[in-house]
Amino acid sequence: MAIVTLRALTADDWRELRHIRLAALRSDPGMFFRSYADEVDQTEAQWIELASGDDAHQVFGVFDGARLVGISGVFAEAADPTGSTATFGMSYALAEYRHLGLIARLYQERLAWVRARPRFVRAVVGHRRSNEASRRAMERCGFRPLGVEPRRWHDGIDDDYLSYELLLRGENTAET
Numbered sequence: 001m002a003i004v005t006l007r008a009l010t011a012d013d014w015r016e017l018r019h020i021r022l023a024a025l026r027s028d029p030g031m032f033f034r035s036y037a038d039e040v041d042q043t044e045a046q047w048i049e050l051a052s053g054d055d056a057h058q059v060f061g062v063f064d065g066a067r068l069v070g071i072s073g074v075f076a077e078a079a080d081p082t083g084s085t086a087t088f089g090m091s092y093a094l095a096e097y098r099h100l101g102l103i104a105r106l107y108q109e110r111l112a113w114v115r116a117r118p119r120f121v122r123a124v125v126g127h128r129r130s131n132e133a134s135r136r137a138m139e140r141c142g143f144r145p146l147g148v149e150p151r152r153w154h155d156g157i158d159d160d161y162l163s164y165e166l167l168l169r170g171e172n173t174a175e176t
Contacts, residue, residue, distance in 0.1 A: 009058075017068070074086050086124070123166045127162055129159050
């Protein structure tokens with residue numbers, strides 16, 4: 001294993017992003033809101049846009065040398081008309097790169113990205129109830145429980161979706 005590095009993806013990374021994202025959706029369909037079928041037919045332009053990032057989203061990559069071995073993203077929450085909520089998602093690492101502390105590093109990268117954009121006042125994230133590793137990572141970063149919703153996941157299993165939030169600015173936040 002080479003030195004593992006993290007960085008924001010760019011348009012040049014779109015092929016690797018497509019490859020690992022589709023692999024994640026195939027191998028772990030019960031961990032994501034979207035399915036393989038939702039994304040397999042996206043165009044090259046859509047993948048380039050996702051990889052490029054902008055002021056409303058950024059995907060970060062974990063690299064072992066030049067090989068993309070993990071991803072995680074942050075997006076302006078489409079359901080928030082104020083545009084002040086950032087949503088974390090798309091987190092995935094190849095099996096041999098799990099349990100190495102990379103998730104904590106990805107949370108720090110995404111939180112730094114969000115905090116550098118004053119429009120965001122809170123970040124939200126969630127997980128399938130049975131995903132204890134995600135819960136622990138979220139709570140270590142200061143996220144607090146927000147809600148529980150029943151959900152049928154893409155693997156056909158019913159399991160609650162637990163959501164969390166982290167207030168970024170103002171009273172009673174991570175910055176005070």
